[in-house]
Amino acid sequence: MLDILIAILIAGFTTGALYALATVGLSLVWGSMGMLNMAHAAMLTLGGYSAYTFSTTLGLPVFVGFTGAIVVGAIAGGLLYILIVRNLLKNDKATFESNVMIATVGVGIALENTILLAYGGQPLKQPISATGSLVLGPVSLPYQNMLIVFVVIVLMAVIALLLGRTRMGRAIRATAQNRDAAQLMGVAVNRVYFQVLVLSGAIAGVCGLMVSSMTQLSPPLGNDPMLKAFIMCVVAGLGNLPGAVAAAFGLALLEAFVQYVAGARWGFPTLLFVVIAVLIWRPAGFFGRLQIRRM
Amino acid sequence: MSNAAKPPLLRLANVVSGYSELKVLKGISFDVAAGDFITVVGPNGHGKSTLLKTISGLVPLTSGAISINGGPTLAKPHAIAALGIAHVPQGDMLFPEMSVLENLLMGAYLAPSKAEIDRRLDEVYALLPKLSDRRNQIASSLSGGERRMVGIGRGLMMGGQILLIDEPSLGLAPLIIEQIYGVIAELSKSGRTILLVEENPARVADLANHLHLLDDGAIVWSGPPAELLARDELLTTYLGG
């Protein structure tokens, strides 16, 4: 019984860590720009395939592959801003919201299919992974899982420091909380948006690498994490980063338990029910601030 | 061109601005010289806030020129802030999830060095000791008066050349308003250039050296505040007695 519980916890924590990473990338962009990046999934996939290319096709060391995923993701985020988002920002808020969603849907489809055309549809093995486990008595902790959780924790710490302690991070938060006031303080919000997308892209790159090391590398790799990341962002509340991380772990554990109890196919529907319930009864999320709409 | 050898700190020339097709300001011209305390009064909804927002760049300029120290008219708010326009907006517009200290630090976003930031922070704390007491408190949990003070403190942290203050008495109890104006009076005394929007001219009668009466987007009267208060017909026509 205990070993089943441990196995569920390990699985839940690992997927929780992965979702947390995906969610942070999404929440950052959503919170500071009001933009739902539907291309996030494709950027995850891009990260996974970049690492694969660096490691396998080019035969470079693992470290290069890891860094490569981050760099390629960052570049993708930057390009997304320069080519698409920057032009759409000229509209008012409501138009921007829907237009950028549609545009990133298009970009996401195009990117995913480009990867499909370039690498083919059959799943590949992500070489950047660890094998074997640490055995502590009855408990067997796979190194891969521990590595993922470790990497995610380190990344979270870096992001938290970046946002909390640096001038750039403060500008990002200020822009998210009151864009006009940030401008009055001298913040070039366009540059902030660029930075946010680059950061989000880098995070997505690593996330994709990590996800593919757990499962497999295939073009629709990012779709599932992205959808779940949306759910977790909503449950936590718009733009709430710590809340999103908490929601990610919480919902991942819930998913793991439900899958064990009721079967694998009930995992995702459970999350969907949760988000539907949240959107109906607590649209601001569990931790979010309520945007007052007196209409 | 101008009589003075040096261009004024701020010059508005035939400024027209508004929101999409609706024009709120319909041709505003005036100067602000260094050390001035200029106040703009007028009925609500006739452009006082829009005037400050146009100067700071939040509202786009349709036509006319706004020059700072004789320079060209700029469009982007952050560039205008870099030139020394410190706008303390109506309703504070604080960063709700940041602490008082972080709000103040955001004010010093463009400051050149940490030493400079610390220096300004000391000044602000000296002027507004309550901010020092509550420096780690989250902005959204502050009272109305405290928020107003944070807003002013944040504007001061910008170290700008002109302080634009939009309705500092809005929504506050009379006692708090007195405190706020006490702070503003001190700022003026120490030589700061201030452009202030106020609903009630009586409050600034002793402080401002010049007043513009704004009605329906145009300046209908200019002069010393004391004179306005003596002109009953202006008071009743524009400010409801």
Add this chain to the structure above:
Amino acid sequence: MTQISRSKGISGSARLDLLVSLLLITAAVALPFMVDSRYVLGQIVLALFYATIASQWNLLFGFAGIFSLAQMAMFAFGGYVTAMICFYFGWNVWAALLPGALATVVFSLVVGIACLRLTGVYVALLTLAIAQTMYLLIVTDTECFTMVGSICRQFTGGAVGFARFGDLGTRALLKGQWLVGNYAIIATLFTVTMIVTYIIVKSPIGLAFKALKDNPGYAVARGINRFQAQLLVFGISAFFTGLAGGFYAAHFQAIGPGILSMSQLMFIIAITVVGGVGRFWGPLVGTIVLVGADELMREVGEFRTLGLGLIIAFSILLMPKGLVGRAGDLARWLRHRSIAGPGTKLQENRAAAVE
């Protein structure tokens, strides 16, 4: 932002619409005589379905500003209810179409009520979640509900769906020309949908939708009940979409969870965006362009999805008003030039200065 859109005289644009309609009807009637290929006619029928769905999504999103991602769920709901009524109760397809549409309306009202307090992306996410849930519940349904012969059938049809539950009756009536018959039926469906949509858009209800989209505060202040209007537009949009779903099931004599896929939804969105969001003729124009492009890209099959993605992204980026919007701009520009002559500077919005 409040955009006071000036119609160039009601009679002017209405006259244009009438002219276009007459031309289209003439073309539609002539079409089966000019098209020999069964394949092409079949594709045209499919395109008519797309156009119908897109016109209703356009009503919901373009005119009323509700970004719903559940349009295909509505379509599927109508199709499934119609198919299931025929399958389980043995009704004739024609009798089951209206119940299917009405059931979809009920479904949409539930969704609409759930969305009442939400705006923008939240509506998109909730409707997406609902649509995804519907898809998953169907696809993972493995329990045997009934036995057909020795084959296990699930209640919702499972991943296989429903088939052989009846058809529109054209095969019996027209024998070899049944496709032409179906074409006529679906074309009529599209026409009726467009006419009703036109009436709604031009009516006070339609103006209320637009007001709520463009300036909700003002609209509410003027007495427009946002909740009622939102439920109304959900219901109307769902009725025609669900009805189309029923006809779809009847025409293809099959319905399955495939229509709930993301790519189908994206296609509808792409059609509306390319044609012009919030423009009456947008969905039709978009359908013609995209179905045409799709056919052309069929040669380079594997690039098809990539092409679709690029088209969506570039359309919204470069042509946010869509083709119809651009055509309107061009007409306006030409007219302006002929009246005012060169040298007239249009009041360019320096709103770009805010950023």
